[in-house]
Amino acid sequence: MKEVIGKADAEVVRFHEELDAGHSQEIWEATGADMRKATTRKQFVALLDAVHRKLGNVRSSKQIGWNRNASTNGSFMTVTNQTVFERGSGTEQFVFRKGEADKLALVGYHIQSNEMMVN
Numbered sequence: 001m002k003e004v005i006g007k008a009d010a011e012v013v014r015f016h017e018e019l020d021a022g023h024s025q026e027i028w029e030a031t032g033a034d035m036r037k038a039t040t041r042k043q044f045v046a047l048l049d050a051v052h053r054k055l056g057n058v059r060s061s062k063q064i065g066w067n068r069n070a071s072t073n074g075s076f077m078t079v080t081n082q083t084v085f086e087r088g089s090g091t092e093q094f095v096f097r098k099g100e101a102d103k104l105a106l107v108g109y110h111i112q113s114n115e116m117m118v119n
Contacts, residue, residue, distance in 0.1 A: 004104075005066060008079045008096055011104050015094065016058040016083075024048035032097050032105030044109075051111060054119045056086025064091075077104065088115025 018027050024045040035044070065080040075098040083092050095108030 004068065004077055004098070004102070005063075005079075007102065007104050008066070008077045008094070009063060011096060011106065012061065012063075012079060012081060012092075012094055015106065015109075016061060019048060019052055020057040022049075022052060024052070027106070030106065032099070032107040034097055034107035035105075035109075038108070047109075051090075051113075051116065054116045055088045055090065055113060059084045059086060061092070074098065076107070078108075085115075087119060088113055090116060 015027060018024075025041075027048060028041050028044055031044070061081045061083040063079060064082050067078045069076045069078070077096045077098065079094045079096070081092045081094070083090055090111045090113030093108070093110040094106060096104035097107045099105055
């Protein structure tokens with residue numbers, strides 16, 4: 001279990017590095033099929049661009065919860081982080097689907113941030 005959580009944490013770090021660099025398109029390219037069914041590239045990239053534009057670069061991020069779920073639809077890991085950005089903070093939720101060779105693909109991203117809503 002620790003190994004899967006460690007992989008998920010590493011994916012969150014990579015996500016934040018790409019977000020800080022303004023690489024929203026690259027984040028989209030790395031998402032899993034479930035994400036592509038749930039939203040369009042345009043909508044997802046617009047969300048990430050808004051997060052970066054309104055909140056700025058990530059200053060720190062700490063995991064505050066996780067959940068693992070296995071079903072006939074696959075194996076999923078949800079990681080919740082409290083993240084501090086340059087211009088605010090937010091609670092981020094990352095949903096990963098475990099694939100071949102235990103590789104994790106991002107299939108869900110949600111953020112709750114008061115500063116993002118009002119900035």
